[in-house]
Amino acid sequence: MIKKHSKEYLETLTPYRAYEMLLQGNGRFINNLKSDHDHLELIDQTREGQYPFAVILSCMDSRTSVELIFDQGLGDLFSIRVAGNIVNNDILASIEYAVKYVGSKVLMVLGHTECGAIRSAKQGITDGHLTDLLNRIQPSITKAMLDDKEYLFEDKVAYANVENSLEEILTRSKIVKDMFENKQIGIVGGVYNVENGQVDFFKNLTKKMKGDKQLVDTQSKKELTLD
Numbered sequence: 001m002i003k004k005h006s007k008e009y010l011e012t013l014t015p016y017r018a019y020e021m022l023l024q025g026n027g028r029f030i031n032n033l034k035s036d037h038d039h040l041e042l043i044d045q046t047r048e049g050q051y052p053f054a055v056i057l058s059c060m061d062s063r064t065s066v067e068l069i070f071d072q073g074l075g076d077l078f079s080i081r082v083a084g085n086i087v088n089n090d091i092l093a094s095i096e097y098a099v100k101y102v103g104s105k106v107l108m109v110l111g112h113t114e115c116g117a118i119r120s121a122k123q124g125i126t127d128g129h130l131t132d133l134l135n136r137i138q139p140s141i142t143k144a145m146l147d148d149k150e151y152l153f154e155d156k157v158a159y160a161n162v163e164n165s166l167e168e169i170l171t172r173s174k175i176v177k178d179m180f181e182n183k184q185i186g187i188v189g190g191v192y193n194v195e196n197g198q199v200d201f202f203k204n205l206t207k208k209m210k211g212d213k214q215l216v217d218t219q220s221k222k223e224l225t226l227d
C-alpha cells in the first residue's frame with residue numbers, strides 16, 4: 001500500500017480526486033464527523049518531507065483555518081493566508097512552488113462570507129499598508145456590482161473576489177496556466193459560509209479523468225449491479 005504522506009502517493013493522486021478530498025473533508029466538518037488525526041503519528045510520518053495534496057489561498061480570518069474546515073491533518077495542505085485572499089508576486093511564487101516543485105494536485109482560492117477586508121474595501125478605508133491591500137479588492141467590488149449572476153446574490157463581492165484571484169493567478173503565472181492546461185493540476189474556487197461552516201465550491205475547473213470514474217463507480221458499488 002502506498003503511504004499517504006509520500007511522493008508516490010501524490011504521483012498517483014489525480015486532480016479530481018484531490019478536489020473530492022476537499023469536498024468530502026468539508027462534508028465531515030459540517031457533520032461533526034472529524035477524522036481522528038493522531039498528530040504525534042503525523043509528525044512521525046512527515047518528518048522526512050512534506051507532500052500536501054492541495055494548495056489553498058485563503059483569508060487570514062480566524063474562522064477560516066483550512067485544516068479545520070476541510071478536516072485535514074499535519075502535512076496535508078499548503079496554506080497561504082492573507083487578508084482578503086488577494087494575489088501578489090510572493091503568493092504566486094508560493095503557489096508555483098507548491099504545484100511544480102512539491103506536486104500538489106489541486107489549487108483552491110477560498111473566500112468567505114462576512115469578510116472584514118472586503119467590508120473595509122467597500123468603506124474605502126485608507127491607512128498605512130492597508131491602503132494598497134484594500135485597493136486590490138476594488139476591482140471585485142466593481143465586478144460584483146456589474147455582474148448579476150444568481151449565485152452572486154449574497155456576499156457577491158466575496159465570490160467576485162475569488163474569481164478575480166483565480167483569474168489573476170492564471171493570467172500572471174505561466175507555470176500554473178501550463179500545468180492546468182496539461183491537466184496536471186485542478187483549480188477550484190469556493191466561498192466559506194461563517195454561519196454554517198459550509199464551503200460553496202462554486203467554481204470547479206478540475207477535469208475528471210478515466211481513473212476517477214472507476215473510483216467513483218467502485219465506491220458506489222455499481223459493478224455489483226452490472227449483470
Ligand SMILES: [Zn+2]
Nearest residue numbers: 059061115116
Ligand atoms: Zn476575510
